Amino acid sequence: MEERSKLQKAVLISMAAMVVLFGVLMVAARFQKGVEFEGGLLRRTETEESVIYNGKVRGEQVEITVRAAGSGNLTEVDFRIGNRIQDDCTLETGLPPIQAEQLGPVEHIRITKNDILLFEGGYDPEYGMGWYDLDGNWDPFAMSVSYSSTAGDDYWEHYETDRGTILSFARGPQLVSRGSWELYFTMLLFSGLLALDAAYPLALFRWQHMCDVKDPEPSDFYLGMQRAGWCIYPILLLIGYNIALWVLP
Numbered sequence: 001m002e003e004r005s006k007l008q009k010a011v012l013i014s015m016a017a018m019v020v021l022f023g024v025l026m027v028a029a030r031f032q033k034g035v036e037f038e039g040g041l042l043r044r045t046e047t048e049e050s051v052i053y054n055g056k057v058r059g060e061q062v063e064i065t066v067r068a069a070g071s072g073n074l075t076e077v078d079f080r081i082g083n084r085i086q087d088d089c090t091l092e093t094g095l096p097p098i099q100a101e102q103l104g105p106v107e108h109i110r111i112t113k114n115d116i117l118l119f120e121g122g123y124d125p126e127y128g129m130g131w132y133d134l135d136g137n138w139d140p141f142a143m144s145v146s147y148s149s150t151a152g153d154d155y156w157e158h159y160e161t162d163r164g165t166i167l168s169f170a171r172g173p174q175l176v177s178r179g180s181w182e183l184y185f186t187m188l189l190f191s192g193l194l195a196l197d198a199a200y201p202l203a204l205f206r207w208q209h210m211c212d213v214k215d216p217e218p219s220d221f222y223l224g225m226q227r228a229g230w231c232i233y234p235i236l237l238l239i240g241y242n243i244a245l246w247v248l249p
Contacts, residue, residue, distance in 0.1 A: 004199070011198040011230045015191045015237075022187075022241040026179050029245060033175040036248050037062060037165075038155075041178060053169070058155045060084065066169055075170040079161050087161045089113045091170035098122035100136045111163045119163045125171075176249050183244035187237055194233050201226060 004012075034041040040057030042064065050067035060082035069076045073094035079087040095108035098121065106122040121139060124130030133139045197204055205218050218226075 007227060007230055008198045008201070011234060012195055014234050015195045015198075018234075018237060018241055019188060019191055022184065022245060025245055026181065026184055029179040030177050033177050035169075035173045036176050037064070038159075039248070041176075041248065044175065051172075053173075057081075060156055064169055066172075077166050077169050081156060081159070084156055085159060085161070087113055088115075089118075089161065089166045089170075091167060098132060098134065098136050100124065100132045101138060106130070106132060106136075109167070111166055113161060113166065118166070123167070178246055178248055180244050180247050180249075183240070183247065187240045187244055190233075190240070191237055194230075194237070197226070198230055 032041075034043050034055070035053050036042075037053070037055075038057050040055055040062070042053040042055040042057070042062060045052045045054070050065050053062075053064040053066075055062055062082075063080040065076075065078045065080075067076050068074070069090070071094075073092060075091045075093075077089045077091065079085060079089065090110075090112045092110040092112075093107065095110065097105035098108045100106040100122050103124060106124045109120070109123050110117070111119045119131075121134050122130075122132035122136060124132075131139050201223075202218070205222070
């Protein structure tokens with residue numbers, strides 16, 4: 001049996017700790033449901049009069065309040081992003097249907113932001129690009145325009161609440177949770193390979209080269225690079241596990 005060094009033992013212990021720790025954190029994260037908003041996750045709280053989504057996103061406290069108003073065909077959606085953005089929006093439904101080209105009748109909606117008409121026309125929820133003008137013509141310019149920031153920019157400086165976001169929250173966005181099991185199991189596979197390499201370094205080397213060389217022995221350079229890998233790969237795996245834990249769908 002190969003005598004294991006302190007570095008090998010440290011690698012094996014760290015791999016086992018990562019697998020267990022991040023496995024537990026992944027399970028816990030999957031139970032914490034929320035709503036994805038601009039790369040962050042908002043908690044959902046329901047009261048008698050409204051539904052509130054709140055959380056901290058990109059350095060600012062975000063609160064989005066949704067409530068029914070009027071006769072039930074009007075939904076108010078209030079966006080509060082720190083002290084910088086305060087948009088009072090509405091979604092009005094129950095209007096006469098619009099005859100969309102090739103699809104027939106589609107829902108007629110009206111969206112306003114701060115008492116200014118943002119969109120009025122047809123909408124088909126089964127199509128991501130299913131926005132139509134009042135005449136039933138497909139309107140590609142009515143689709144939501146997502147904000148993209150560049151490095152060093154203040155993300156919220158140019159942010160605009162778009163019609164797609166208003167409609168999504170008015171209708172009740174899908175609840176999601178952080179974490180990717182696919183990425184976690186990928187990291188788990190790499191952790192297993194690293195653990196095998198650390199536990200049986202010479203055995204794996206000889207197995208790799210037994211068909212090419214008789215009684216193969218690793219060079220000092222190979223052993224040095226292998227030990228360097230035992231120091232570097234756990235750090236890379238730790239980064240990968242963190243990405244798997246925090247990523248949003």
